[in-house]
Amino acid sequence: MVGRGRPRDAEVEGKVLEAAVAELRQRGYEGLAMDRVAERAGVAKTTIYRRWSSKAELVVALITHLRDDVPFEPGDDSRRDLTALVTAIAARLTSTPTTLVADLAAAAARDPRISESVRTLWAARHRAVTEVVAKAQQDGLVLTHVAPAVLVDQLVGPLYYRLLVTGEPLTPEYARTLVTSVLGPSRSDQES
Amino acid sequence: MVGRGRPRDAEVEGKVLEAAVAELRQRGYEGLAMDRVAERAGVAKTTIYRRWSSKAELVVALITHLRDDVPFEPGDDSRRDLTALVTAIAARLTSTPTTLVADLAAAAARDPRISESVRTLWAARHRAVTEVVAKAQQDGLVLTHVAPAVLVDQLVGPLYYRLLVTGEPLTPEYARTLVTSVLGPSRSDQES
DNA sequence: CCCTTTCCGCTACTGCGGTTTCGTAAATCA
DNA sequence: TGATTTACGAAACCGCAGTAGCGGAAAGGG
Incomplete structure (x- = not known):
């Protein structure tokens, strides 16, 4: 009883997160509009809400996705x-x-x-x-x-x-x- | 050339700031709605915007207004x-x-x-x-x-x-x- | 092959909240 | 008094979060 119905498009998550990151970088949290994220990702807004229940949830997922660490290897000094x-x-x-x-x-x-x-x-x-x-x-x-x-x-x-x-x-x-x-x-x- | 036109109601500033303080205390920054501030102050929203150009400006003015600075007189230590x-x-x-x-x-x-x-x-x-x-x-x-x-x-x-x-x-x-x-x-x- | 289920995209809609437009009231100047 | 200038309130405008309803698409079950 697992795979009933049409399966979710596997590409959506990545596309949405990427689009959201871009919007967040460009406009900040408040300026991040779900409409724009949807458009940029080439996806309907409802599709986003099917995966994340709110803008806050999306941002949480997005931040975890960001993770650009400062590269660093310690020397002896x-x-x-x-x-x-x-x-x-x-x-x-x-x-x-x-x-x-x-x-x-x-x-x-x-x-x-x-x-x-x-x-x-x-x-x-x-x-x-x-x-x-x-x-x-x-x-x-x-x-x-x-x-x-x-x-x-x-x-x-x-x-x-x-x-x-x-x-x-x-x-x-x-x-x-x-x-x-x-x-x-x-x-x-x-x-x- | 000072007092041309209808003068501003002198009571407005105080009433608005007071109302805004109350709203801020009760609902926080995000929950502070200009509508409610206006209503509580008994004033139209435009009257607020004539004095402060945005919600943020209003809040800054408000904080400056209740500003009781960190009291401090230096001693010898x-x-x-x-x-x-x-x-x-x-x-x-x-x-x-x-x-x-x-x-x-x-x-x-x-x-x-x-x-x-x-x-x-x-x-x-x-x-x-x-x-x-x-x-x-x-x-x-x-x-x-x-x-x-x-x-x-x-x-x-x-x-x-x-x-x-x-x-x-x-x-x-x-x-x-x-x-x-x-x-x-x-x-x-x-x-x- | 149909039927059911779930997803998708689209459009429209609700509700809220910041900001602006507009008609009108109150003051000064001539 | 009449023209001008500024303030005021009501209502409208706009963007955005979140929802609902639709037709259609893609899967599995019979």
């Missing part, structure tokens, strides 16, 4: 690793439309399910930083009187803070300064 | 001051509905004018922290190899980061840890 990582995250954030980040945060604040999926989206970055910070602590580069989690927040948090609140730019220099502030000045920095 | 200030900001943030903060950020990301208003909204807090950090630097409590602005970001940024991104709670302990991380451990902390 923790300071360099950390700088590279924070800089990379800053670059990702600046290349992402600010409205997207803000809208995702807003949607997450409103809907627990979205909150969860969005959190997993950022979690990868967060975790990567945590690992490097832990390694730096092992290497004795960091004062150990503070929990690593807090240091991570102080490295990554300011990026979101600038992006969403103060509106200041996320330059590579800024990223470097953040790392310097947490690790203390390196030998080369102290010359200036 | 910079560490204590800073802890108190960061803790107070954290408390304010947690007592504010998260959606409101997120929605304001989203609105700001979408519209430059709103961005400006919202920025001035947070600016007071930011400035207060900056002053105390500068004072702490004068007192030799802070390593001087980092610009004060960055330290401020590392004190305040994590609060917004937790609130909007990771969703972790903003406890007083967390605020204290942030300060400790920036200033280094105090004598009393080192005992533990």
Whole structure:
């Protein structure tokens, strides 16, 4: 009694998610209209609602689908690793439309399910930083009187803070300064 | 050439702001409907739009209106001051509905004018922290190899980061840890 | 081959909420 | 008083989330 009736078109899911991602990138969460997603995907709106019961559900699925992680392999220099990582995250954030980040945060604040999926989206970055910070602590580069989690927040948090609140730019220099502030000045920095 | 034409009803502003506050408290940002605000204020929607060009502008004005700033008078202990200030900001943030903060950020990301208003909204807090950090630097409590602005970001940024991104709670302990991380451990902390 | 079931695309419709249009009221200026 | 300028309220406009009803398509069961 499994395959009764006409089977679902297997291509639909992919096409819809792809279209939705494009719309989300372009217009943000609020600007994402189901009508447009349907049109872009070459699919009827009802077909979308047959798979996802609401716009929020669709976005949840979509975010899980996104997952473009910051590429990163750790070397033996923790300071360099950390700088590279924070800089990379800053670059990702600046290349992402600010409205997207803000809208995702807003949607997450409103809907627990979205909150969860969005959190997993950022979690990868967060975790990567945590690992490097832990390694730096092992290497004795960091004062150990503070929990690593807090240091991570102080490295990554300011990026979101600038992006969403103060509106200041996320330059590579800024990223470097953040790392310097947490690790203390390196030998080369102290010359200036 | 001042008073040409029919003068604006002076009572409108207050009535609308009051009504909007009530609606915001009751329904949140998204649930705040201009229709209901107008009805509750006993005013036509156009009358609202003549004074504020959009819902977001109205909400910004509203928040500015009820703005009871973080009260703060600096004492002679910079560490204590800073802890108190960061803790107070954290408390304010947690007592504010998260959606409101997120929605304001989203609105700001979408519209430059709103961005400006919202920025001035947070600016007071930011400035207060900056002053105390500068004072702490004068007192030799802070390593001087980092610009004060960055330290401020590392004190305040994590609060917004937790609130909007990771969703972790903003406890007083967390605020204290942030300060400790920036200033280094105090004598009393080192005992533990 | 029909029958049933499920999917699909299409169109229209409801309801809601932000924003605008328009006719009219209240003020100043000549 | 009459022309002009600005404010006001009512109603309309518009976009969008979500639903409903249709004819037709693609599968399986008899």
